[in-house]
Amino acid sequence: MGFISGNNKLLSKIATSDGHGENSAYFDGWKAYENDPFHLIKNPNGVIQMGLAENQLCFDLIQEWVVNNPKASICTAEGAQDFKDIAIFQDYHGLPEFRKAVSRFMEKVRGDKVTFDPDHIVMSGGATGAHETLAFCLADPGDAFLVPTPYYPGFDRDLRWRTGVQLFPVVCESSNNFKITKEALESAYEKAQESNIRIKGLLINNPSNPLGTVLDRETLKDILSFINDKNIHLVCDEIYAATVFSQPDFISISEVMQEVNGCNENLVHIVYSLSKDLGFPGFRVGIIYSYNNVVVNCARKMSSFGLVSTQTQFLIASMLSDEIFVENFIAKSSVRLSQRHGLFTKGLAQVGICTLKSNGGLFFWMDLRRLLKESTFEAELDLWHIIINEVKLNVSPGVSFHCSEPGWFRVCFANMDDETMRVALRRIRHFVLQRKGLIEVATKKQCRRSKLEISLSFRRLDDFMNSPFMNSPHSPMSSPMVQART
16 A cells, blocks of 8 residues: 555556546445445345346346356366367457357347448457447547437546547436437537547447437437538447337447438447346457448457457357347346336335336436435435435436436346345335425326326335235346355
């Protein structure tokens, strides 16, 4: 510790800067959970992790496939014969069968409406590495990417910390459900020019993290027209593509490109990952898919700094090549995400808490503006400190997502078992009832169905949480893989 505090001059400015973004409520919530993690038996009064966008609802399907396909791993008796071929040096282009399988999976997730060339697949150590690699390839230090708000806090780290690239906000508002508009894009671009900031690209997240919403076709066309008019790059983060569980369907930028005349494909780049759609964040499988050959070549050179292990590639290639498994997984994942999302948001509605209408991702955008003492971000953080320290729930405040309005919080719903969800809902109910003297209970008029998802016609919350539907056989707690982690 003395070396770090007293000899910072011996380290690089980048290494000792605060560019990683850990001085954020988003990361502080994680630390609070790590210091006092909830456990149904060992620590029932601990912090419940609702800040982790992880899909644990389909581990049983993955585990079943692994058990039935032992040759897919070189670490089994059945697969050991391939150990040498996989363990020795491999070209950083990636195993051909891996790139082919990932391309096919991306097509499947997008409804087979587009095709992807395996030769345009570039590997990376998760989406984090993919974003940083693209930032290096597309921009110089001091250049900026436009990013619609609210946006994932990790982007500040992924794109900025080591590259010197800036992120310039495109302010979106709750009045239109935080939709990206042409006017907002133009306004942000003009403000950047007035500040002498060179805009090199636009970064979008579809489905949105933290909103859980998908971009419609017209918005995507407007975005393509905008980047073509400005001659800037478009980076599309589509890592939640297979988590869309109800209408409207997910529409990839790759599909819309085919419908826009004169679209410059060289400006379009997709970031993908298996961390969210398959629930494999620990495998660190990140993908860059660029329509620009120069970018592909450049990114491939840089990928040597963050390759995916060939053992992982070998296993994933085999799994994703099993089209029966893939179709079954995508279908069941959608159903389970829909059920969990519905149970959670309806449980919140029982105590008058509204959520933005959403149909994708592993989270929803919770509206607690009524609980603020005043409409300020300071009041939002005061409320968050109560939720994290007294209610013991790690939900992420909107200010850490650069939201333009105080009072919104991201809640992750797919990383816990059913019983933990019930505990979380009970805590929320108790918290709201404690504060009922300070606020009015939400009414149907305040939470119009056209904008906010709410149902006030359910049984009392106790009856609701004790219903058979709350005891899902697909609770991740039933998986030995999860039990081993708890």
